[in-house]
Amino acid sequence: MPLHEIVIDVDHGGARRLPTLLECRDPSRGGQCLSQQARRSFEIEGVDHVDDEQRRVGGHVRVAMRGRKSFRSIEAEHRQGGDHVNRIHDNMIDRAGASLPMMTTSVSSSRPVLLFNKNRDVDPAGHDHLTRVAMAQRIATLINGHYAGVHDSSAIAGHPYFIPDNTLLREDCTVLGIQGEDDLYGGVVPHAFLTNKTISHPLPDMQAVAPDSWSPRLAQRIGNTVLPGYSAFSRNDAQLAGERLLEGGRVRVKRAAGVGGEGQAVVDSIEELMSVLDGIDRNELCQEGVVIERDLDDALTYSVGVLRVAGRQFAYCGTQFMVEDRNGIEVYGGSELHVVRGGFAQLQRLLADDERVEATGKAIQYDAAVSAEFPDFFASRRNYDVAAGRDSRGLRHCGVLEQSWRIGGATPAEIAAVEALLAEPSLDSIVASTHELHRAGPVPAEARVHFDDPYSRSGPILKYSRVHRHGNPT
Missing domain, CATH: 3.30.1490.20 (ATP-grasp fold, A domain)
Structure with a gap:
């Protein structure tokens, strides 16, 4: 079996916990993250190497594993106190030969990135949560941090970066130590109705x-x-x-x-x-x-937004598209975004299509209105859905449907674009998309899959993002 690199959950603060498989990458496929189904049957023999400092700090550690034992059987043995599993959990197995590559950034020195669930009914195996995990891992890489799991109120070393599942309130920030846009991927408002x-x-x-x-x-x-x-x-x-x-x-x-x-x-x-x-x-x-x-007939929904991540700002305008779910009902199927370096001003200078210009202008005015009314509002992700179409009497309308100051459906495309722009400093803009499939279908070779479960009982069975082309939005 070829060598795979996985991320497991190790002991934190001396507490022994069941190891949790968080991520599995296959170097033979360009480091592509394996599907959920592949992870379920992934086979391992043991941890080749984890240094003492990482073992002491705990958290989530990237290690290399190979072998013949399924991770589910590893978990079962751990519940029974199997010695082999306890050695894996304590990260003490040192195989003969050279140590295998570890994370490029030390866990002890990099910033922990945490998911924060305001919704207490999160399904840990559901597509929403697993997508947030995948995005948290990629954002952690962008900010030279490390993904440290879901916030559980325990003390965590360093100054965490948070990815909430909903817009936060000011009192949340007091508890979490969030002081500004560089501390989260999302937004903070003073009153609950603003969420x-x-x-x-x-x-x-x-x-x-x-x-x-x-x-x-x-x-x-x-x-x-x-x-x-x-x-x-x-x-x-x-x-x-x-x-x-x-x-x-x-x-x-x-x-x-x-x-x-x-x-x-x-x-x-x-x-x-x-x-x-x-x-x-x-x-x-x-x-x-x-x-x-x-209500509008045949409305086209635009996604307009601005991001601050990794100390830089990006803005975008794109469109949403619909797909049929397994019951034949039209549901959100993804977004294609034209992303530029800078803020709304840079985006406006590059737009040529009149309706995109109008939709972007509506989002900018909306954002400015909220900021003016609530000066203590801040957000590193500001996303606005803007619809354009005609009502049942033929009158045309264009207006913001809703705001999103949290991780959202378009986030995989946002992150894919940011990754590409940071990798190629000469580019001013790029086009990226995110896709949610409810039925089996082809996946482009260059796509990054962040959820794949053909046995999912509800919601999409496959979610991926991709970068399409370079160039200015039209």
């Missing part, structure tokens, strides 16, 4: 129910950068908003915390509106809210 879709629209009237710290001025600042619509936090207010918008044609009802098009319904009558609202839990409606906005 979801409801911030984009005004309330239906001045007497409407609103969460604490709600700012009517934000909707005024945002103005026409969004589609016509309202936010509501009670059944009566949602019904009022829907009835008012239905006078101008079909509307879309969106649960505030929905992701990737989930939790949405299109209604064309008051009866349909009432039925959809009946299906939303009262507590959810009061705590998180709902968005009622104009």
